[in-house]
Amino acid sequence: MSNAAPATVLVYSSRPDVRAAVRTAVGRRPAADVGPLTWVECATGEDVVDTVDAGGVDLCILDGEAQPTGGLALARQLTVEVADRPALCVLVARQPDRWLAHWSQADATLPLPVDPLTAPAVVAGLLRDRVGRRPVAR
Template identity: 80%
Template sequence: MSAASDSSRAPSLPAAVVVYSHRAEIRDAVRTAVGRRPAADVGPITWLECETGEEVVATVDAGGVDLCILDGEAQPTGGLAVARQLDQEVADRPAVCVLIARQPDRWLAHWSRAEGTLPLPIDPLTAPGVVADLLRAHAQRPVVRR
């Protein structure tokens, strides 16, 4: 397959992204940093906000979610636990990115099976690129059946 045909498969369709945190200011910071279209070949994004881990699971179970951005510091259920739960319970789960407060917590993100991490506070210069890369990778992966 040529590079030209690879780029033609880039996800140009709208993307549904869940952002989870019990803190509205974290959800707002993520939406603001990433924007509605993180890259020319990705999006536009429809943001789905969740305040609880149960809301995340229900939203993902309903289908149509391409990416979950989960606050690792959320209370009472952290985004790392929610990511792990999605990995264990959802056959064709969306891509997952975990917000981490400390770089040493990257191993926890790996344990949770998250494909990406973003440090807190959210950096508007790097967040769009991470989100775009995760959406591209999710669009290219085969459907997994468990």
């Protein structure tokens, strides 16, 4: 068995099918050294902010196409308002929208529809970086 630390991943979309597609594509363990993952689903922007404010979230995957609050705006809000924010990944439907992800200060992007070959690697990389930035307990 691996000594990988468990991680909590929040997935946000106003559409349940998008949330399910992300969970299915990434799985419970995106890499041998990452996970197991606990998934938290949010259907509204307010739920995302409240959940992140409560703490314990390592990564947020935010749907840029969500309505009425898009994941790009939420990423920007979390970056500005949360001192030790989780890693942020935004889902973009159009590659030209990647500049918006840069504006939002997201750490990564994933295209919609979610590709089950690339999504686990992106999520694993973000979680590895997040674990590397955690303060050491004393």
